[in-house]
Amino acid sequence: MLIGTVTAVGEDAIRKKDPMIILFGEKATKDIRTVAIIQSFEKEAGNIKLEPGHTISFDEKVYTIKTVGSLVNENLNTIGHVTLSFSEVIKDDQIESSIYLSPHELPEVVVGTKISYDD
Template identity: 45%
Template sequence: MQSRVIQIGEKAIDIKEPMIILFDESATEPLQLVSVIHRFVEPREWFDLENGDRILFDEQEYRISYIGTHVLNNLQALGHTTMIFKNWDEERLETSIYLTPHILPTITDGTTITYRKKD
């Protein structure tokens, strides 16, 4: 499963906030300001994401340490999830994916986001 970044909101990336909010093109203007807008590449091959699966931003690889119960439905319906690059705690967000390492990836227009099953 892959998507391509088509727009980066003016306030979407902040090194003080280790997260990226993803939406597809249906995001409202206020959401576009704080989000990374992406478009899934056809054909979409949906599969359940699980702890230990990988997400790549171009060649930058991250592992899923926790995935919320609402992530797949939101990705399919709105292209939406929040990717968080820090440890999760008891109050983890069920609409989010927690990733390691805890470093924001470099994202530009055209960045490919690839979702892969663990080896």
């Protein structure tokens, strides 16, 4: 399991009409920080491998992974980046750096929120 703590929430990071969240590690650029949620890890990600059926939690709210894009694990392990999509998977338009989650509702995210990646 990998646990991240939210250290910053960009001014345009959460929009109710767009059911997705972009997460980045502490090394995110200034421009990325405006549209992303920044997370800091207690330990280096290193070798986490997320797959369908695993879960991601925001504090106590648990989401089930439905689909994992081909770039997700490498990006999460190297730069702390992943895009979380809280919508149905569109087979022909899947984002390769995205994890599609269920239920399809945005979590409450504030500075201090714990994000648990359960592999």
